Amino acid sequence: MVTTPAFKWSFLTPRYWLTWIGVLFMYLISWLPQRAQFFLGKQLGRLVHKFFKKRRHIAQVNIALCFPHLSKQQQADMVLKNMENTGIATLETSMAWWWPQWRINRVLGSIEGFELIEEIQHQGKGVLLLVPHMLHLEMLSRVLGIKQQGIGFYRPHNNPLMEYFMTKGRLRSNETLISKRDVKGLIQALKNKKMCYYLPDQDYGRNRCEFTSFFAVPDAASTTGTLLFSSSKNCETLSLSGIRDKYGKYHVKIYPALTHFPSGDAKQDVTRVNKTMEQSIILAPEQYMWLHRRFKTRPDENAPSYYS
Numbered sequence: 001m002v003t004t005p006a007f008k009w010s011f012l013t014p015r016y017w018l019t020w021i022g023v024l025f026m027y028l029i030s031w032l033p034q035r036a037q038f039f040l041g042k043q044l045g046r047l048v049h050k051f052f053k054k055r056r057h058i059a060q061v062n063i064a065l066c067f068p069h070l071s072k073q074q075q076a077d078m079v080l081k082n083m084e085n086t087g088i089a090t091l092e093t094s095m096a097w098w099w100p101q102w103r104i105n106r107v108l109g110s111i112e113g114f115e116l117i118e119e120i121q122h123q124g125k126g127v128l129l130l131v132p133h134m135l136h137l138e139m140l141s142r143v144l145g146i147k148q149q150g151i152g153f154y155r156p157h158n159n160p161l162m163e164y165f166m167t168k169g170r171l172r173s174n175e176t177l178i179s180k181r182d183v184k185g186l187i188q189a190l191k192n193k194k195m196c197y198y199l200p201d202q203d204y205g206r207n208r209c210e211f212t213s214f215f216a217v218p219d220a221a222s223t224t225g226t227l228l229f230s231s232s233k234n235c236e237t238l239s240l241s242g243i244r245d246k247y248g249k250y251h252v253k254i255y256p257a258l259t260h261f262p263s264g265d266a267k268q269d270v271t272r273v274n275k276t277m278e279q280s281i282i283l284a285p286e287q288y289m290w291l292h293r294r295f296k297t298r299p300d301e302n303a304p305s306y307y308s
Helices: 014-030 034-051 053-066 072-098 101-106 114-122 137-144 160-170 183-191 225-230 266-281
Strands: 108-112 126-130 150-154 174-179 195-198 209-214 217-223 235-244 250-255
Touching: 014 034, 014 072, 014 160, 034 053, 034 072, 053 072, 072 137, 072 160, 101 108, 108 137, 114 126, 114 235, 114 250, 126 183, 126 225, 126 266, 137 150, 137 160, 137 235, 137 250, 150 183, 160 174, 174 183, 183 195, 183 225, 195 225, 209 266, 217 266, 225 235, 225 266, 235 266
Parallel strands: 108 250, 126 195, 126 235, 150 174, 150 195
Antiparallel strands: 209 217, 235 250
16 A cells, blocks of 8 residues: 655666656656647657557557447547557646646546545445546546545556656545555455545456456456455445546546446446446547457467457
8 A cells, every 4th residue: 555655765876767867758748738748649649550560459459349330441540549649648647647736627627426426435435436447547537636535556567766656646636556466455445435446447367357248349358356346345336437528628427336236146247347338438439548458368268369
């Protein structure tokens, strides 16, 4: 559990000098007007689309699998827009970590349904908030932090210096961060009536998963971790959607708690979770993290990879 990141003198050694240069560049860029940052991010995304062929291929495969009803041209257009949004998201991370509160307030579009969270907490329960991997997730957390600081369930960064900056930035809108391996820590936070973020929409492997539908893919490996946390008697499970509009403002919507959840039927429950993620993603599919190999785990271990 992280509440205050610790700075180490070892961060000043040559091992981290390149990291410092990158962080300084990100920090300086973050002070540009938002529109200028979006322009630069878009150009960065186009470079990713052109030169990072492996990542582009992953996005192409994911979008083709999930939206087979789209024409080849429509799929290609979505891939390009997704790469552009990926570049923008790189700079949005800097905004989320370093922007002062007054700049965050200026880009708040709307927060709808937050009273649902407050009502549950007034009943003495915690909130497990299901969130899809939108590319601007860092900014969504900062925006929602205007209403209430949450508990982030996250994977620590491999680079200790980047871990320091990441946690320091995220703690501007979160009360604390809990490592993904600290299951008991998140359960305790729910018992303490906290608002806890959980992202159940990626492929976390064959362990603790059900193969069920995700968009047009009928057998996507989907984590059952949601059920572990939502089975707590002292919490309710809600979901969130978040988009960035064409004016650069962020809109967050909280949906009502899932009823009779979990039901005891793991596959049915995980399918419901996937459906809630779909309804959030479909609002702005080009802003979703399609660069992740969402369908890398197949029911048949000998089946060929979608990404080969």
